[in-house]
Amino acid sequence: MPVNEAPTASAATAATAATAATAFEPTILAFCCHWCTYSGADLAGLNRMSYPANVRVLRVPCSGRVNPQFVLTALNKGCDGVLVCGCHPGDCHYVSGNYFARRRLMAFKRLLEFTGLEPERFQVRWISGSEAGKFRDTVIEVCDQIRALGPYRSGVSDDVSLNG
Amino acid sequence: MSLSTAEALTDALREEARRLLAEGTVAVVVGWEAGRFPNQTTPAFISDPEQAQRLVYGDYCVNTLAKYALGEKAAGKVAVCVRGCDSRGINRMIADNQLLRDEVYLLGLPCSGMKDPATGSLLMKCRTCTEHDAVTYDVLLGPATAAGHDGASADSSAGDSEHVSDEQRFTAVLGIEEMAPEKRRALFDAAFNKCIRCYACRKSCPCCTCRECFVDQLRAGWQGKQNNLAENRFYNITRVFHIGDRCIECGECERACPMGLPLMALNRKMVKDLKSLFNADDAGMTEENSAALGRYDLGDLEEFM
Amino acid sequence: MILRHSSLEGLLSTLSTGARVYVPAKADGVTKFVLYSSSVRPDFSITNTTMPPKDLLFPQTQHMYRYGTDAEGVPYVEPVHDADDVIVFGMRPCDVRSIECMDDVFLTKGFVDVSYQAKRERLLMVAMACTAPAPTCFCNSMGLCPTAAPLADILLRPAGATDASGDTAYLVEAQSEKGQAALAQWESYKATDTSDADFEPVSAAVSCSLKVSMVGVKDKLEAMFDHPIWEQLSKKCITCGTCTFVCPTCHCFDISQENRLSEGTRFRCWDSCMFTAYTEMAGGHNPRASKSARVRQRFMHKLCFFEQRYGKTLCVGCGRCVEKCPVALDITCLIDQIGAADVAY
Amino acid sequence: MSHIEIEHGCARSVEGRDALMPLPCRVLAVSQETSDVKALRITSLQGTRPFDAKPGQTAMLSIIPSGECMFCVSSQGEDYLEFTVKKVGFVTEQLHALRPGDAVGLRGPYGNWFPYEGLRGKDLLFIGGGIGMAPLRSLITYLFDCRSEYGAIDLVYSGSTPDDLVFCREIQEDWPRIDGVTVHLSVYRESPGWDGEVAFTAPFLERLGYAPDGRIAVLCGGPSLFRTCLASLEKLGFAPEDIITTLEMRMKCGIGKCGRCNIGSHYICLDGPVFSIAELHKIPGALH
Incomplete structure (x- = not known):
């Protein structure tokens, strides 16, 4: 496991509630391609690089596997930000997966932002297996951005009253 | 006439x-x-x-x-x-x-x-x-x-x-794009809050032809049955994304919607982006499937470096 | 008691100190019953709100209970209580009648629905008689009168005469003990310079222009289960749930749940007999797989089955489905067709 | 001749209990009946029988966080209710993964019951297919408990393969030893290790040639078995009043409110599931 022991989502939520907003620690879900970023994260661990424990790494076979619905689901289930990482264009293990992902996620990101999502909350980066430093820097950067934004309000608990 | x-x-x-x-x-x-x-x-x-x-x-x-x-x-x-x-x-x-x-x-x-x-x-x-x-x-x-x-x-x-003209066609989209993010969020949150999820939009859509809609894939559990902002947003955004590169802009979804959601603004946002990013054709002009998200080009814009 | 339109705002703000008061208004472009506050502008000229008031008793999503496992590993289930004192101010007679239908469903036949009952007991219905039925209204044909709402606790009838200031007056009558008791709060708002006798309330002569004949419809339908009318009629139906969701009497629901880690909430939510998945069983068999079977179910339930079971039609003639159906599949046209069908009964 | 009276809509809510709220319970025992059928015995947290159910009544069993499914109580003991669960979908798959001690939710009992009072003194012919044995078994085991009060009991039971015969050992070995009980088994396909009858239920039933003679038939099985056996029973001379069945339909609430199990003016979960064929003839769509 390339990730440090992380607090559970509910512990993070409880911590947020208990202390001031400055103490907010975001939960970030990172979909990492098995063939590149996942190894890059592993390498970061081997090299004892430290990066925020806010990120939860979820291994996927390819960035092309990341159904945009995953992103919405992650936000609805309590994540404050979502990061999708895959191989650099041209390097896809399956030849074209990341090319499809690039188009799809580019359009999807614009659609989410159109409906008011802060751009920082959903990001896509290409990180190869040797780019441990880039993985660390990306996680730090995204984490700082989302910490500054504060928690994501999905509206899960606001049941819609049709009348009222 | x-x-x-x-x-x-x-x-x-x-x-x-x-x-x-x-x-x-x-x-x-x-x-x-x-x-x-x-x-x-x-x-x-x-x-x-x-x-x-x-x-x-x-x-x-x-x-x-x-x-x-x-x-x-x-x-x-x-x-x-x-x-x-x-x-x-x-x-x-x-x-x-x-x-x-x-x-x-x-x-x-x-x-x-x-x-x-x-x-x-x-x-x-x-x-x-x-x-x-x-x-x-x-x-x-x-x-x-x-x-x-x-x-x-x-x-x-x-x-x-x-x-x-394209300018007229995308007026609503351009208007929303110019808004501040918080205003856009407020606009769509209000819209999604109104949604009663009667699914008239998908049922009236000539692009919505899946045998089993993601909404009904209960085992996968994409869509919760509760009516709240998060679920309504999930439904509406996913619907748009599923048909966005095939939308023929007939406007039936928006006409059918009993609650008056700005569905065509969402659809046209996709149409407009795909057109400008990937030079997508207008859908349904021919029998050919040229849906922009079903293909790719090596030279596509790169913004995820 | 006579109440002038100009005193309504004062009355509503007084009432809203002790209860949640809902009034017809337009919110985000949709007319519905909105929780009254000083920023809400009630609009009593709306004949029928797009969304009926049913969700005040039967919310689209009703959390029923929470569950989980305690520290010792023992499972627990605890109810969610959320009933409040609610006043619906300005319900139309058809909507009042719809509550009567819902009462039959949720409060009778051996099982009482606990969450409905809790809300129902704390509901005060203030009805407003109709003076100008909409073109899609046909409540007369369903045995209702646009100016009477027997089940309402309090009935407001706009009085024919307006005074010199042009201020509309309402004749206020309590129709139940609960209504009578509630009127105490209204006393200070009543018009003191005039008496009930000076006003002629809107009369029973108010009538819908859209008329259908229900004569023999139920009996004919009993013999029309296999009639070709369902196949023909259902062709244009797109099986969305609009008609069922805007209907004030449709009460079908599903039960589902929302989980978070080891805890969760089970809720019930509106469902629609128009949806394929509604009757689909585990294993894939669906007793109402075809569109025509589902359309038949909806109309048979409204016009025949419910009457057999509870002695009243499950359609109150509010016209919401007539107005909102995206393909104009009109229940009044269906009733006409049944009337014209050559079926012995 | 008077016909058997079946009560409808006779289930009632328990005072002070929300009929839609499950009781937290535990699994007492699990037994694998066939490759895809398990029998689950459910006990309350206090180790008592969660509630009493009459033969043929149903209850809503749930893995609380996943969802609920309606089952017929297939038998009951001092400290448990037993349910026979076939793996067909999302919830039943999880029910199959349960082990003794695991938590489940249970609410009920719902619906009506087999008219066991009215059947007293009668000869009975049970016809079942596959998982359809579950509801029949609730009545059969009840009859065994007061055996002397009822006439002859004949059972015609079949399944696609021997593996689809639920409670097979019990039915084959124990039941025929009981006085006045005759068991006829068949499978639809030749199967290794099966030297019994190979036949579809309806022709098998006709071949056995049961005459009505005041006998009451109780029928439960899938749609095609139901259709064909019903035709056979009518051919054998059974009056629709003398054929009793129990219906299956998707149910959610169990208390006659949610609407999906509505047929005609009836709700199967509340007014049924037990009906006579004569009654079903009068309900539009019930025999489709």
């Missing part, structure tokens, strides 16, 4: 429908008939030549009929009345392998935009329509209107249907 044009087209439609049914060319004709209220029409399904006189055509044929071809084709060849929107819907379903061109017989009709029977004003969906006239048909009943075609306008009221 003028009353006389509407009457002439109605007569031509009835005659053609009667002939097609009597000769056995088609099993059913899908068109419109008068409803209970003044100017109201409702989709009609005629399989008896004697009943062809029920068909009407005029300024108030608000329903886009394309999707009915899927339900009717089991009985034999289906004649469908088509204008720009209906014909693009048919093309779209052919491209999506839902329909064969041979399973339908298309009765092309000129269109100068349809009106709301309650108010008499041009329907929202028709104000931003780029293709009033059928893009494909087996027979054309009456002359084409002006928009997008070379022919002279059918009559003076065709002025309603002057060519719609």
Whole structure:
């Protein structure tokens, strides 16, 4: 496991509630391609690089596997930000997966932002297996951005009253 | 269109429908008939030549009929009345392998935009329509209107249907894009809050033809059944994304929505982005499937480095 | 008691100190019953709100209970209580009648629905008689009167005469003990310079222009289960749930749940007999797989089955489905067709 | 001749209890009946029988966080209710993964019951297919408990393969030893290790040639078995009043409110599931 022991989502939520907003620690879900970023994260661990424990790494076979619905689901289930990482264009293990992902996620990101999502909350980066430093820097950067934004309000608990 | 044009087209439609049914060319004709209220029409399904006189055509044929071809084709060849929107819907379903061109017989009709029977004003969906006239048909009943075609306008009221520029087509999208993010969020949160998830939008959409919608994949659990902002947002955004690169911009979803959600602004956001990013074609203009998200180009814009 | 339109605002703000008061208004472009506050502008000229008031008793999502496992590993289930004192101010007679239908469903036949009952007991219905039925209204034909709402606790009838200031007056009558008791709060707002006798309330002569005949419809339908009318009629239906969701009497629901880690909430939510998945069973068999079977179910339930079971029609003639159906599949046209059908009964 | 009276809509809510709220319970025991059928015995947290159910009544069993499914109580003991669960979908798959001690939710009992009072003194013919044995078993085991009060009991039971015969050992070995009980088994396909009858239920039933003679038939099985056996029973001369069945339909609430199990003016969960064929003839769509 390339990730440090992380607090559970509910512990993070409880911590947020208990202390001031400055103490907010975001939960970030990172979909990492098995063939590149996942190894890059592993390498970061081997090299004892430290990066925020806010990120939860979820291994996927390819960035092309990341159904945009995953992103919405992650936000609805309590994540404050979502990061999708895959191989650099041209390097896809399956030849074209990341090319499809690039188009799809580019359009999807614009659609989410159109409906008011802060751009920082959903990001896509290409990180190869040797780019441990880039993985660390990306996680730090995204984490700082989302910490500054504060928690994501999905509206899960606001049941819609049709009348009222 | 003028009353006389509407009457002439109605007569031509009835005659053609009667002939097609009597000769056995088609099993059913899908068109419109008068409803209970003044100017109201409702989709009609005629399989008896004697009943062809029920068909009407005029300024108030608000329903886009394309999707009915899927339900009717089991009985034999289906004649469908088509204008720009209906014909693009048919093309779209052919491209999506839902329909064969041979399973339908298309009765092309000129269109100068349809009106709301309650108010008499041009329907929202028709104000931003780029293709009033059928893009494909087996027979054309009456002359084409002006928009997008070379022919002279059918009559003076065709002025309603002057060519719609991209700027006009994307007015709503551009307006929203200019807003501050918080304002956009507030706008769509209010809209998604209104949604009752009756699914009229997906049911009326000629692009929504999945045998099993993600909404109904209970085992996968994509869509919770609770009505709250998060679930409503999930549904609406996913719906748009699923049809975004195939949307024919018929506007049926927005017309069908009982709660008045700005669904076409969402659809057109996708259409506009795909057009500008990937030079996507307008959907449903041909039978070819050229959906922008189903393919890629090595030289696509790179913004994820 | 006579109440002037100009005193309504004062009355509503007084009432809203002790209860949640809902009034007809337009919010985000949709007319519905909105929780009253000083920023809400009630609009009593709306004949029928797009969304009926049913969700005040039967919310689209009703959380029923929470569950989980405690520290010792023992499972627990605890109810969610959320009933409040609610006043619906300005319900139309058809909507009042719809509550009567819902009462039959949720409060009778051996099982009482606990969450409905809790809300129902704390609901005060203030009805407003109709003076101008909408073109899609047909409540007369369903046995209702646009100016009477027998089940309402309090009935407001706009009085025919307006005074010199042009201020509309309402004749206020309590129709139940609960209503009578509630009127105490209204006393200070009543018009003191006039008496009930000076006003002629809107009369029973108010009538819908849309009329259908229900004579024999139920009996004929009993013999029409296999009639070709369902196949023909359902062709244009796109099987969305609009008609069922805007209907004030449709009460079908599903039960589902929302989980978070080891805890969760089970809720019930509106469902629609128009949806394929509604009757689909585990293993895939669906007793109402076809569109025509589902359309038949909806109309048979409204016009025949419910009457057999509870002695009243499940349609109150509010016209919401007539107005909102995206393909104009009109229940009044269906009733006409049944009337015209050559079926012995 | 008077016919058997079946009560409808006779279930009632328990005072002070929300009929839609499950009781937290535990699994007492699990037994694998066939490759895809398990019998689950459910006990309350206090180790008592969660509630009493009459033969044929149903209850809603749930893995609380996943969802609920309606089952017929297939038998009951001092400290448990037993349910026979076939793996067909999402919830039943999880029910199959349960082990003794695991938590489940249970609410009920719902619906009506077999008219065991009215059947007293009668000869009975049970016809079942596959998982359809579950509801029949609730009545059969009840009859065994007061054996002397009832006449002859004949059972015609079949399944696609021997593996689809639920409670097979019990039915084959124990039941025929009981006085006045005759068991006829068949499978639809030749199967290794099966030297018994190979036949579809309806022709098998006709071949056995049961005459009505005041006998009451109780029928439960899938749609095609139901249709064909019903025709056979009518051919054998059984009056629709003398054929009793129990219906299956998707149910959610169990208390006649949610609408999906509505047929005609009836709700199967509340007014049923037990009906006579004569009654079903009068309900539009019930025999479709």
